[in-house]
Amino acid sequence: MIMERERLTAGAFAESIGVAQATISHILGPRNKYPSTEVILRxxxxxxxxxxxxxxxxxxxxxxxxDSSIESGFDYPLFAENAVNPSEVTSHAENRKEIASETPVNVPKEIVKQEIIYKERPPRKITEIRIFFDDNTYETFKPEK
Known part of the structure; x- marks a missing residue:
């Protein structure tokens, strides 16, 4: 009723009160009739x-x-039974399958080739060895050439 009064779509209404559009869709849908306290307060x-x-x-x-109810034409209670808000749900739940709206176009994937080049390095030689001791001293050993 507020959406009608303000002439807003569900998306615009959701944005105006700072909730997700899905929240409004759930409230307007047949299964979830009552909004949460947070939505009401917003x-x-x-x-x-x-x-x-x-x-x-x-x-x-x-x-x-x-004077607003007379001007807007809304003079019935929020949870009144009417064609939009029936008291009992007459439709039964059914399983529905998701249907694709368009057939996806198969685009050929670009083949990426990688070439790995192994470069040989010259052999490494040990130039120095240090041994550290717990008394904060160390010794250095250098190999003989």
Missing amino acids: LHQRYNDINLEWLLTGEGEMSNTP
């Missing part, structure tokens, strides 16, 4: 003319301003 913070009691319980007037 909604009330953004649209502070909305009656908090109406948001929480669905009772009373939608707006705190007396």
Whole structure:
């Protein structure tokens, strides 16, 4: 009802109250009828003319301003039974398969060839050996040439 009053899409409404669009989609869907307290508080913070009691319980007037329900055409309670918000869900759950919207085009992959070159290094020679002792001294050994 607030989305209709503000003439907002679900995405724009979600952005206006600072929640994910999926959150609004879940609330508007058939399975999750009631929003979380966090969503209600964010909604009330953004649209502070909305009656908090109406948001929480669905009772009373939608707006705190007396003339807004007459101007907007909303004079029924939030959780009233109507065509959009029936009291009992008549459809049963069904498993649905995901259908691809387009057939993916197979693009040939570029073949990458790597060549590994091993370069031989000249043999290394030991030039010096140091041995460190626990009394902070050391000895150096140099091989004879």
